[in-house]
Amino acid sequence: MANSVVLTEEQPHFFHDVTEFFNRAAQFTNHDVGLLNQIKACNSVYRFQFPIKRDNGELEVIDAWRVQHSHHKSPTKGGIRYSEMVNEDEVMALAALMSYKCAIVNVPFGGAKGGIKVNTRDYSVRELENITRRYTVELIKKNFIGPAVDVPAPDYGTGEREMSWIADTYLTMNPGQLDALGCVTGKPLSLHGIAGRRGATGRGVAIAIRECVSVAEDMQRLGLTPGIEGKRVIIQGLGNVGYFSAKVLVEFGAIIVGICEYDGAIYNEDGFDPDEVVKHRNETGSILKFAKSKTEFGSPAEGLEQPCDILVPAALENQITEANVGRIQAKIIAEGANGPTTPAAADAFVDGGRRMIIPDMFCNAGGVTVSYFEWLKNLSHIAFGRMDRRYTETANMNIVNMVEGVTGASLTDEQRKIIVKGASEEELVNSGLEDTMIRSYHEIREVYVSNDKIPGLRTAALVGAINKIAESYKNMGIWP
Known part of the structure; x- marks a missing residue:
């Protein structure tokens, strides 16, 4: 067992930020302190190390984590992140966000998260496979994975390929287990994944934005016209979440005026086609020098500060801080990433209700929502629509x-x-996702408008999540 991670003053205390958001919301509930402490605590933190043999014959020790934040529902659920920046504090924070996220969108999972401290660019495919399979074996040994225990999913640095390796390893270690494929979600269709999962988080972000801007009363307060048509959007991060958010927002009628990536940003008030930008990046390795870009910025942070109606940070946490929030021109921040806005920056941005933040724990919940559908598919052993599609067509x-x-x-x-x-199946999945996001947004907004002391949608979302988790614990007989 390695030494515990020590966070310096220079490092962001992500879990502390999540806890601070929780404490702000808790004051608007009536639960006793003991129950609140149980809800916000990480129930299980598993930190471990394992060796791998590199292609050059050298041995390397890999740091890894799996955190189960809340056991108020089973199984727990959360992605696995591959990043050289991963640390215990981050994984704990992301696991906590998953608990609240699942409660907000009424998905019956507890929250969890995993992380492996590697930069995927530094490893071959064979090495990444070895890392993933060994990580899975370590989780199996400690009963930290299983369709009824803990179900991982993709996150930053991982995707269908890694989920296939996890599923295959689990199947190998658990021969004959009927529901074994439910041990992980985000799998490719060929391994009983689900149609629509790849773009689910981004689609959910777009639906959340569309629903938010459709409320005329709220838009009037912000000085915006209601409706998504013509809204100017800046996307930070053109990965899976950012790309699908941009693509679906364009389908809804929004205009993508800016795109920020790690190496810079591009801007054009007339808008971009996300597919054209991605094609250019695939050909050149960068979004910069794109032919339809009118303005370029060498600093991605500068791209966040350009004129727009809606800013979608869809990269990593702590991107909007006290240092730059004063230069953000957007009226709405839609948090596609986890924790992109620090508590102090969030307070400064909202500024008495003149601007809005659509919080991460709701805004990016499309991924876990469709993961839930995939898990149900794996347990039922049948694809959605298979039994009734032909019957429906005949009846119609x-x-x-x-x-x-x-x-x-x-x-x-x-x-x-x-x-x-x-x-x-994909149409049914997208329909279920849309219904979930719309219903959940109005649940949050109802909490927000019912108490004029609640400062914003994030606090309102957390109030709802705390109440739901508390009710689960009470139904378990743990609290009267």
């Missing part, structure tokens, strides 16, 4: 034929195809 066809016979009208083949069509 009978209705169309009857209406045409009675009215004498005749539909074109294209019209008939649209009306008759049964829902695919």
